[in-house]
Amino acid sequence: MNPLISRAQSDGFEVVKNLELIDLIYRNLDMYYVDKPVPGKLMKAGIDAMLRELDPYTVFIAESNIEDYRLMTTGQYGGIGALIRSSGDHVVITEPYENNPAFKAGVKAGDVILAIDGVSMKDKPSDEVSAALKGPKGSSISVEVERPGVGKKTIKITRDEIKIPDVPYHGIVKDGIGYIKLTSFTQSAYAEVKKAYDELKGQGMEKLIFDLRGNGGGLLIESVKIVNMFVPKGQEVVSTKGRIQEENRVYTALDKPTDLEIPVAVLVDGGSASASEIVSGSLQDLDRAVIVGSTTFGKGLVQRTMDLKYGSKVKLTIAKYYTPSGRCIQKLDYASRKEGERAKEIDETLLATFTTKNGREVMDGRGIEPDVKVEEEEYSRLTAMLVIENVIFDFTTQFVIDNPTIAKPDQFELADETYNAFKKFALGKDFTYSTASEEMLNRFMEVAEREGYLDTTSAEYKSVYQLVHPSKERDLDMFREEIEELLENEIVSRYYYQNGRIINSFKRDKALVEAVKVLGDTEKYKAILAGE
Incomplete structure (x- = not known):
């Protein structure tokens, strides 16, 4: 028998066997477990645990979480338009979005949310309060807040379709140098970048700073369109390779470019991932932009969302992507992860060097290394x-x-x-x-005590401790x-x-x-x- 057919049959048997076991285990739990199990909660926990064995990007999206998925892909949701955060036993408004319902109704940062439609929000987690604030466009909500310096007041807000802008800001920063900040790659990312670009050109922009710091990515096709603004039609932007032939694709620039000559600097950091790395990596490989900042996150995996029954979906990793030079920037090796362990970085011996269009060396497996490094500063x-x-x-x-x-x-x-x-x-x-220095000193003293050096070092220890102990x-x-x-x-x-x-x-x-x-x-x- 063909060994491939034999292996396929073996794999198929394993799947059928274990699905049957799961069914039998649940039946016994349902019949005999001391407390009545909650079916939906138990099954979702099982699905989530199974998917966690793969990578953090392969996830089950229950019907109840579809609004969150919609927000991620479109930047839109029905709600009041405000950021919130937990503070003590309540949730507070941290920032109302300008010209959105909460803003227009007079909600201010610092307002403590006491109740929503008469239901107390005390001790409620922020995600529960967020869900209560969201709702269909045109529906009204009554929010009781306590405003510092003013007191309690009830604010009626009419919900609307909230669109979080992909480009929150653009402007001229200095002497003909334009600046565009892109925070996500939803369905409107390219359109917003192009609109901002055209406005800046009208204001005399001659050079561009494109800020992708903190941008965790989004839709691959939007990244291709943005790269297309600066590279010739027909130029390869990114390719994908998966386990099945259908996922081996090459994405090229399909449209006439916006500007092939304008100097571009792309800002990146450790929060720049996925689609951000496609844009910065492709422009680097094609020597079309100077990359400035710190090393990017290193996510070279492509996901696709599949529709399931009962209004749910599954988002799963289907391929890896490769920039024009041929490199995959994926940093963590999920396939070789042992049970219970975190994924480790791809082994140094497996890394390869590639070259840009002009012959500059770039490496795979470590995210995008900037051309001009500016290290991120850590706060105390x-x-x-x-x-x-x-x-x-x-x-x-x-x-x-x-x-x-x-x-x-x-x-x-x-x-x-x-x-x-x-x-x-x-x-x-x-x-x-605590300070990191204090923690290290305490560990040192534990070792010194075990080795019998504490008596001779205690005076010096106290002296150093005063320097590193928090004040x-x-x-x-x-x-x-x-x-x-x-x-x-x-x-x-x-x-x-x-x-x-x-x-x-x-x-x-x-x-x-x-x-x-x-x-x-x-x-x-x-x-x-x-x-x-």
Whole structure:
């Protein structure tokens, strides 16, 4: 017998056998288990556990989660248009989307959600509150909030179709250099980028910074269309290879390009994944743009969504994608993962080197390495806790009460007296944190004690411990610069919303500054692309 036929029969038997076992196990649970099982919950747990054995992108989408899937692919949902976050035993509004229902109804950042349509939201998780706020376009909702400095009030909001923009901001940043921020690749990504591009050209744009930082990807075809803006018709943009022949495809630029000459710098970071890596990787392979920032996430897997019965779907990985040079940038090896272990990076010995159109060397298996590196900065433990514990958020809420207006986003600067007020506010909050140095020192002392060195090192230990042990007052001064950055940005967002937040961030954006520098030096730009 043909060994392939034999293996197929064996695999088929295994599938039938185990499906029968699952059925028998559930029947026995249903008949004899001490507490009555909840069928839907139990089966979904089983499906989710099975899919987790593959990769984190292969998932079951129950009918109850279809709205979340729709939001992911289209950027649209029915609701009030606001960001929310848990704070204590309630959920608070963190930012109403400008010109959307919540904004028009007068909802403000800092409003504590007490009840929705008369149902208390106390101790409700944020996802449950979010579900209660969502609903069909045209339906009304009554939201009781408590506003700091004002008190309780009930706000009636008429829901609408909310479209989260793929391009939240675009503008001229300096001397003919345009900037487009793309946050996702939904069905409207290309259209929004093209519209922003045309507007900037009308304003005199001669060079472009395309920001893909934090963009986790989305629809592959939208990434192809965006690359097509800058490369000739017929140019290969990306190819996919799967286990079945039908998934081996080559995606080429199908349309006339928008501009083959404009210098382009693409900003990326560790949050740039999937479709973002197709755009940055393809433009790098074709020597059409300089990539600036830090190494991308490394997701080279393609998913497709299949319709199932009962209004549900399954999204599963069907192929890997390859940029024009032939490299796959997938970083983690899910196929070789052992049970219970996390996926590890693809072994160094398996990595290969490829070349761009101009002969520059690029490597697979590690995401997209930028041409100009600007490392991401990590915040201190204190700064992270100030965000997690809503200290920055709560101080800003009070600041807005005391200050009806502030300067424009690009002009606003945090005054010394404001930071001193924040410092006093933070010192009055009850939260704890540890430093990495303290944790390492404690581990060192545990080893020293086991080896009998504690008596000779205890005095020195106490001295060093005082240096690395958290001190809120000391650390608020030590990490003032990074705390000020977040605080200033949060304040600006309350007056000028998302656009203002982005504009304000430009002042301290090292990657943006580097991109402006590269685009401003024509010889350097050309030399990078030439591999000189």
